[in-house]
Amino acid sequence: MKHFLEISQLSHLEITTLLQRALYFKNTLTYPCYSQSPVANLFYESSTRTRVSFELAAKHLSMPVINVDLQTSSECKGEVIEDTVKTLAAMGIKILIIRHGQEGLPQRLADMSYNSVHIINAGDGMHAHPSQAMLDLMTISEKKPDLSRLKIAIVGNIRHSRVANSLQHLCALMGVGELTLIAPAIWQPINVHYGQVTTSLQEGMVNADVIICLRVQRERLLTGEQLDIDSYRRDYAITSDRLKHAKADAMIMHPGPINRGIEIDDDIADGPQSFILQQVSNGVFMRMAILEHLNNSIHF
Ligand code: CP
Numbered sequence: 001m002k003h004f005l006e007i008s009q010l011s012h013l014e015i016t017t018l019l020q021r022a023l024y025f026k027n028t029l030t031y032p033c034y035s036q037s038p039v040a041n042l043f044y045e046s047s048t049r050t051r052v053s054f055e056l057a058a059k060h061l062s063m064p065v066i067n068v069d070l071q072t073s074s075e076c077k078g079e080v081i082e083d084t085v086k087t088l089a090a091m092g093i094k095i096l097i098i099r100h101g102q103e104g105l106p107q108r109l110a111d112m113s114y115n116s117v118h119i120i121n122a123g124d125g126m127h128a129h130p131s132q133a134m135l136d137l138m139t140i141s142e143k144k145p146d147l148s149r150l151k152i153a154i155v156g157n158i159r160h161s162r163v164a165n166s167l168q169h170l171c172a173l174m175g176v177g178e179l180t181l182i183a184p185a186i187w188q189p190i191n192v193h194y195g196q197v198t199t200s201l202q203e204g205m206v207n208a209d210v211i212i213c214l215r216v217q218r219e220r221l222l223t224g225e226q227l228d229i230d231s232y233r234r235d236y237a238i239t240s241d242r243l244k245h246a247k248a249d250a251m252i253m254h255p256g257p258i259n260r261g262i263e264i265d266d267d268i269a270d271g272p273q274s275f276i277l278q279q280v281s282n283g284v285f286m287r288m289a290i291l292e293h294l295n296n297s298i299h300f
């Protein structure tokens with residue numbers, strides 16, 4: 001694996017290897033040293049979890065890490081991203097972690113034949129967020145390891161969600177028993193990779209083992225895709241009443257950041273069934289496994 005761009009490019013073996021390695025890091029707190037592999041974070045969209053956890057993951061592996069400040073970078077003087085990537089590679093950066101609003105950009109940069117740097121997709125528009133899907137899988141499989149017997153429900157703004165896209169590919173590859181995609185008609189996915197789509201929260205949540213609540217991504221809504229937030233809350237928010245439709249031990253997850261009181265109530269987000277902070281913690285270990293995997297394909 002030279003780049004980490006989207007789940008559909010991974011094999012079942014690569015996914016289970018990453019999962020096992022992330023769990024090893026978590027359980028042993030034993031970390032190898034890869035000090036010859038400098039890493040740069042290049043985030044064109046806002047982030048707390050992904051950016052900081054990739055930085056921490058790199059530091060745990062003794063990789064020098066640079067956070068490129070795009071407010072003061074030469075892109076403000078008109079440099080194009082291809083030249084920024086070439087410049088960073090010429091300085092010796094080996095792994096570049098990119099978040100960008102343009103779908104397919106990480107793949108395009110990875111395809112540049114003159115580019116020796118390894119690219120990690122940390123989220124590209126509405127397309128893919130593969131490291132988030134991997135840390136979600138890690139969190140689920142720690143608690144409920146028999147994926148073939150699980151019913152997972154993803155709830156909310158699925159049409160605009162790169163997380164939902166990556167999770168569909170991952171559930172298909174890993175043989176998750178049942179995947180339900182619950183969304184109001186206006187936010188249903190245009191393409192479905194795996195799972196059944198429904199507008200009914202109650203129907204979709206019945207007997208669910210895992211409920212993954214998505215953020216309402218207001219910044220991505222176009223004219224004609226707007227939905228009154230009060231009506232969304234009325235029909236789709238995860239509340240204690242609605243949780244009764246799922247299994248009694250259903251895991252509640254959310255990739256974050258949360259819009260409290262819109263897509264999920266505080267008592268659920270902070271309650272005993274919530275795994276939201278465990279997702280965040282697992283993100284560091286999963287991203288260590290991803291960085292190590294790419295490091296192993298670097299030719300020094
Ligand atoms: N889940 C996620 O990508 O969060 P950030 O935007 O904070 O990185």
